[in-house]
Amino acid sequence: MEELLQLLTETCPGIDFAGSEALIDDEILDSLDIVTIVSAIMDTYGVTISVDDLVPENFNSVAAMLALIQRLQA
């Protein structure tokens, strides 16, 4: 979790990832942020995220993103 949090903070500086469970729903992240985050996650974790994974539920919180990564690594 800490590693992912650090990656997200480096990728999208200025966003309080740890403090929100509704990053998309609360309009903290937008669709362009998601694309940037996806690129960073794929590069760092070696997973393939598809267009169909680009839904708010997968990016609303750090925990949701971690769950997506773990699902793709399984």
Add this chain to the structure above:
Amino acid sequence: MRQVVDYPALSAAISACMRPGMLTNCTLSGEELRREMAAGTLYAHPWAGGLLLFRRREGFWRMYYYINDPGCPPDLPWPSQVVTEIVRRPRDTAAAADLWQAWGFVRESTRIRMQRPGSETGEALPPPEAVDAEEAMDLLQRCFDPRTGCLPDLEELAANCAGGRVLTRRDEGGRLIALLRAAPYRKGWELRHLAADPGHRGEGLAGSLAAEFTRRFGEKGSVVWVREDYAAPRHIYEKNGFCPDGWTAAVLIRKDD
């Protein structure tokens, strides 16, 4: 470029482009891509520097890009009338619009985004007049360039009309001469179109529709995109509580060979 007929292959090609430093203006969802493919209007062109997607429209092509190597321009026999839009947020540093202009596109216009915070409206208004989607579309088509006007398809417009999200003005003969179209946007609304028949401009129709919009929908926050060089609508929005929020969009059209 080729028509897309294999969704998994397209999805894999997009995923392959998702690398750090990538430039893109594509925020189409998987559902939108599948629907476009099913309609036979989705085309793709992979090249060494990235991937282009095209949605075929009546008389023009709407282009989306994934660029991994800005030093490698796309190599394709370009179709005629290619339009693309590039949103830039205040925190963005990459200037993709400059790149595309170096690659043969010209800036048709710049849009700015304006936001209005939610506020107490204090009014309970009767439902807006029911309007026929085809009648509304006819007016939109008279008022906007189809290439750059972000016009909805008839199905989407019919849903807007049925949902009470199209506000109207008619002349004495009952002819539709102005409309405002709103749609849900995140937790609030987006004012998508404000159209006044060219023969009825300067009569205050757009201003009265915008004021009605704030009375009906103003309890929640709202956004609107407006051309930077169109002073009259900007003034109308400012008068109704909208302010620029720093987001801009370049509308680019490729110069035909």
